[in-house]
Amino acid sequence: MRYHKIPDETIKRMPTYLRGAMRLSEQDVKSISSKELAALLGVNPWQIRKDFSYFGEFGTPGVGYNIEKLLTHIRKILKLDVVRKAALVGAGNLGSALLAFPRFGTYSLEIAAAFDIDKRKIGKKKHGVLIENISAIKTLGQRSIDLGIISVPRGAAQEIADKLVEAGIRGILNLSPQHVTVPKNVKVITIDIAKGLARLPYYV
Amino acid sequence: MRYHKIPDETIKRMPTYLRGAMRLSEQDVKSISSKELAALLGVNPWQIRKDFSYFGEFGTPGVGYNIEKLLTHIRKILKLDVVRKAALVGAGNLGSALLAFPRFGTYSLEIAAAFDIDKRKIGKKKHGVLIENISAIKTLGQRSIDLGIISVPRGAAQEIADKLVEAGIRGILNLSPQHVTVPKNVKVITIDIAKGLARLPYYV
DNA sequence: GTTTGTGAATAGTTTCACAGCA
């Protein structure tokens, strides 16, 4: 394909394709057609082909996509070809659940630091990660951690976002139901679980 | 506005507007302009006006939107004007975190039942909700619970979805990283937290 | 003067259909 801006929707689907490729790799599958991969992931075959085509040709007509090649490509595209370290802020119920998440490893992601305001938690380990004082966020710059996860109550979200930005964080996963304002060189992705559930009755 | 199909993207934004209106109501604000509401929520004013316009005229030119009217309208649109009961399946780390979630109440949502496969958890209460045996899912139909939340490991997701559908559940929030197939009269919304984080390095 | 509601213009995304390659 010539030159094209890559649709954001395509980027949103790439982790799904990565996960699919990982699964197939574990099962020692060597290659797969867009049709089979589509069935596995619950999407359309032409959508997969179009998405992949934005990044150049990596399939073989008549055969399909080589799994190992797919893995390498997608990891490079998503910049997940090296382990990415993230800092978790807020080790409450949701935060603790994230520390125990086995899924991050699939994407070469690692929660390398955790922070909380609660003195009873600070200094203790949760799922192998030491809980540090919020004030230590400023040391993140020297620890090659450039992603942040906000799982604090709504009222504290903006303040934490500011601290993370100041510490040199470049991407934030915001799990609070609060819009946070950041400089435009920092990317924020907000996921509000309650909002997902709130949308369901409409369709029922 | 004449007749128009409502964009799904509009529906996705409605819970955000509802949350904003709730906050303003608590602060005893009586009315707000699209511009002010937009600033509060981090969206565009014309987007808000367009979204609202799909449901008829509920603003006053020169003044703005009446908060109480807004609340009533959005709740009715999202069918959140009555309390909606949901069943949680999987009371592990993430599931337990959801049981403690204060946010669901904001949207008139209530986790009214919880199920797990682990015998040590069954019969005990977590955050006020009794953990029942997975086999009791079939009783949901008689308990006026028509929403389900799946927070079980990937491998069990489809099986749980099937059980929920069989019990008469109409909407499912799937928090596992697994595509689930359901009859087309059932709506599934999948939220994969790890996928959100996995997308961040791309933008960094 | 201020702010809504909305047709029209623009932008973005998905789907199709098929040429071209293995």
Added chain:
DNA sequence: TGCTGTGAAACTATTCACAAAC
């Protein structure tokens, strides 16, 4: 024959600009 890659068409959503309402 089977499957990819991709322009073009169809569809969906966002942004604009301004008439009408307060």
